[in-house]
Amino acid sequence: MKNWSDLDKKYLWHPFTQMREWTDSEPLVVEKAEGNFLVDVEGRRYLDGVSSLWVNVHGHRKEAIDRAIVEQLEKVAHSTLLGLSGVPSIELAEKLVKITPDGLDRVFYSDSGSTAVEVALKIAFQYWRNLGFDRKTLFVTLSQAYHGDTIGSVSVGGIDLFHSIFSPLLFNTLSIPTPFLYRYPGISSEECRDRCLDHFRAIAEDKRDEIAAIIVEPLVQGAAGIIVHPRGFLKGIETICREHGILLICDEVATGFGRTGKMFACEHEDVKPDLMALAKGLSGGYLPLAATLATEEIYKAFLGAFSDYRTFFHGHSYTGNALACAAACASLDVFESERLLEHAQSKIRFLKELLASEIEPLQHVGEVRQCGFMVGIELTENRSLRTEYPPGLRMGARVTRDVRKHGVILRPLGDVVVLMPPLSITLDEIRLLVSATAKSIHEICDQ
Numbered sequence: 001m002k003n004w005s006d007l008d009k010k011y012l013w014h015p016f017t018q019m020r021e022w023t024d025s026e027p028l029v030v031e032k033a034e035g036n037f038l039v040d041v042e043g044r045r046y047l048d049g050v051s052s053l054w055v056n057v058h059g060h061r062k063e064a065i066d067r068a069i070v071e072q073l074e075k076v077a078h079s080t081l082l083g084l085s086g087v088p089s090i091e092l093a094e095k096l097v098k099i100t101p102d103g104l105d106r107v108f109y110s111d112s113g114s115t116a117v118e119v120a121l122k123i124a125f126q127y128w129r130n131l132g133f134d135r136k137t138l139f140v141t142l143s144q145a146y147h148g149d150t151i152g153s154v155s156v157g158g159i160d161l162f163h164s165i166f167s168p169l170l171f172n173t174l175s176i177p178t179p180f181l182y183r184y185p186g187i188s189s190e191e192c193r194d195r196c197l198d199h200f201r202a203i204a205e206d207k208r209d210e211i212a213a214i215i216v217e218p219l220v221q222g223a224a225g226i227i228v229h230p231r232g233f234l235k236g237i238e239t240i241c242r243e244h245g246i247l248l249i250c251d252e253v254a255t256g257f258g259r260t261g262k263m264f265a266c267e268h269e270d271v272k273p274d275l276m277a278l279a280k281g282l283s284g285g286y287l288p289l290a291a292t293l294a295t296e297e298i299y300k301a302f303l304g305a306f307s308d309y310r311t312f313f314h315g316h317s318y319t320g321n322a323l324a325c326a327a328a329c330a331s332l333d334v335f336e337s338e339r340l341l342e343h344a345q346s347k348i349r350f351l352k353e354l355l356a357s358e359i360e361p362l363q364h365v366g367e368v369r370q371c372g373f374m375v376g377i378e379l380t381e382n383r384s385l386r387t388e389y390p391p392g393l394r395m396g397a398r399v400t401r402d403v404r405k406h407g408v409i410l411r412p413l414g415d416v417v418v419l420m421p422p423l424s425i426t427l428d429e430i431r432l433l434v435s436a437t438a439k440s441i442h443e444i445c446d447q
């Protein structure tokens with residue numbers, strides 16, 4: 001048998017990874033999967049506790065999706081959407097328009113969450129240009145936002161560790177605080193929300209002629225550490241956008257496809273964005289596929305004679321890939337045929353109960369944040385003083401490394417241990433996920 005570990009260390013450069021640490025450690029090499037479990041080259045099974053980085057929805061090797069891909073493969077794997085069309089991309093676009101919030105009637109494909117965001121930013125920018133509002137060029141962002149790793153999506157991001165080194169390359173934005181930043185003892189979440197909304201309103205009033213759009217992760221800021229916004233924040237943002245002629249871009253890359261308990265996070269507050277970015281769970285977690293949805297009003301601003309130069313000059317080689325679109329259509333069919341969102345509610349409640357009984361009481365857990373299947377467990381050195389661990393201790397990384405011996409794969413965000421299981425997780429698997437996490441937090445932090 002090949003030595004996969006040596007070959008990995010010889011040839012691969014892993015994302016978001018200090019490769020010196022990596023080469024000093026023993027990598028877990030996945031060979032196959034069964035349902036919600038990944039299986040490594042040694043035959044060990046691990047519950048996929050973060051849905052293979054927040055993408056998997058129905059578990060691995062879901063028969064209906066496997067079949068759809070094979071059937072599509074027997075027709076065509078890929079043809080271009082530049083100058084041609086393709087059956088699965090049309091089918092999927094129709095389905096997406098039906099299930100997304102009202103008003104989103106046009107689908108522009110790309111291949112990752114970052115590109116879906118790039119597309120949304122470029123459409124918003126050019127929309128105002130096409131209408132003759134040349135000064136509307138600014139984007140408003142939330143502090144600690146994360147929208148991907150390409151230069152445009154990094155420009156609207158706000159996580160210093162990832163983004164600050166690239167600052168000379170980025171375009172200027174207007175950042176408003178996320179409600180989380182105002183969270184001090186004695187300040188209610190409504191007050192945090194209202195302070196942030198006041199901030200946005202003041203900027204919107206002052207610079208309405210210069211602001212093209214605001215981009216938000218609706219309800220949950222994932223990469224910031226599963227920060228859950230107070231109720232009414234998203235709706236408040238939408239209201240200010242409508243009052244001041246600012247486009248609302250909702251980045252549902254992480255929150256979409258059931259992760260918050262509804263198909264899209266926007267639905268929790270009946271919010272209708274002008275542009276929506278989708279990726280990750282779109283193909284059920286099978287293949288790289290993304291979509292940016294736009295309203296008909298935005299789309300129409302791009303129509304005209306070729307010589308008007310209103311065309312959206314953007315596209316990728318694999319835009320609308322047939323295999324990926326076929327997988328996505330099959331995934332959406334499973335949502336319906338298995339009434340997935342209905343069944344999800346009792347799983348979300350069960351997860352909440354177990355988090356409350358097994359995780360929250362732990363001495364080194366500062367806070368547990370949950371929105372649907374998105375969970376962030378914040379580790380703390382001293383619970384009563386709310387002090388953080390020194391970052392060099394890498395407690396989050398140590399806990400998630402340890403949990404492998406209990407048969408679970410997790411990945412932290414700093415000292416926040418993230419749980420984000422597939423929607424297909426069973427009650428027994430939820431038990432395993434939570435008890436393994438509790439054991440590892442205890443083992444690593446209570447020494």
Ligand SMILES: Cc1ncc(COP(=O)(O)O)c(C=O)c1O
Pocket residue numbers: 112113114115117146147148149217222223251252253254255279280
């Ligand atoms: C909210 C959000 N937007 C965009 C992205 C980027 O997606 P991708 O990694 O597919 O480029 C992510 C990835 O985690 C995300 O959480």
